[in-house]
Amino acid sequence: MVFKRRTPRTWLQVIAEGFWPRGGWNRAVYYVVHRLRRLPDPPHRIARGIAAGVFVCFTPFFGFHFFLATLLAVIMQGNIFAALMATFVGNPLTFPFIAAISLELGEFLMGRHAIPIHRVFGAFTQASQELWHNLVSIFTHDPTHWDRLARFWQEAFLPYMVGGILPGIVASVIAYMLALTAVKAYQARRVKKLRDRFEKRRAALSQAKPGKSDGAPAE
Template sequence: MLFRRRTKLHPIKRLREILWPSMGWGRTWDYIRHRMFRRSDSSYSITAGLAAGVAVSFSPIMGTHIVQAAGVALVTRANVFAGAIGTLFGNPTTFPMIWWASYQLGAFIIGLFWDVRMVELPDHITFAFLMAHPYKIFLPMMVGGYTLALVSWPVAYLICYWPVKQMQKAYHAERLQKLRDKILHREHAAREKGDNTD
């Protein structure tokens, strides 16, 4: 769902699939849960992956968040799939606030060390102005965005660790119970077959 598809979706359909999955939220959650917990990864690995995805959502380089999350996950020995899921923190409802906070923080940091006038914006911003001076927006967003990314990683990790640990425990207990039920069913079927042949 989140990675390769047999047929590529149009960007609008892809956005709609993220906001409202065609398979339904129940099946989507089961799929994500299975993909995330089926391996014997530690709670650290999964939580660190989610935190990586949340952190890179503050990057202003759109279209690269999953790649960045995978890179951070590999460096921190985290779950790459969890990193991809974590990037869902950056979405049409959160991006406006993320971009605003990134720009404001970036402009503040730049003002501490350099001349803030280099990134000052006029009262009336036009598209032509942005095309002529892209750094006035992009530079503060880069500085502020990656600063927020560094801060958000440990915050996201601390928030997610305990819920992830509990969900992981519940998932493996559920899988173990299903395996036991399957074994008991086979044993029962074998006994019935043996009784019928006597």
């Protein structure tokens, strides 16, 4: 393949770049912002897509954020690419804070005590392992187990989902307003630059025409 890496990355490199991308987070954020601003779509559609992607980051559907962001962007009539790019708001540096806020609020709304954050990520891992085992057991004689998934649903997934709705809405509204203002300003500035460039070229052409006519022989 043309774009395939000559030297495949190891799992440690993949994990390390998840926490610190090549070129640093400043470059990664600049790239995302640059691509979002240059999208060929009206500002309100881009802003809706960004809002959809940010909201999805507050849901516990890890591994399905791209799919959910696309679906929500279609429902909201937003830009799908903007929604996909906005899901990078949820990353290894922000997920611990998002999870802590969502779980604390969810447990409070449900009238329960929040479990430690490290137990939450452990519950996600154990539930994923048990789900995979149950899928594999369809083709084997191994018995299925649902106790970890049931505990995961009660202790982590449900409070995370309930508690993530309110901060997800707040974050997505803020993201929408900021994105709408920024994209409008950028597109207006870009149109002005193109107009000024066009005017300069037209002025240069209009000045060049008299010069050619002066050099023409008189009848």
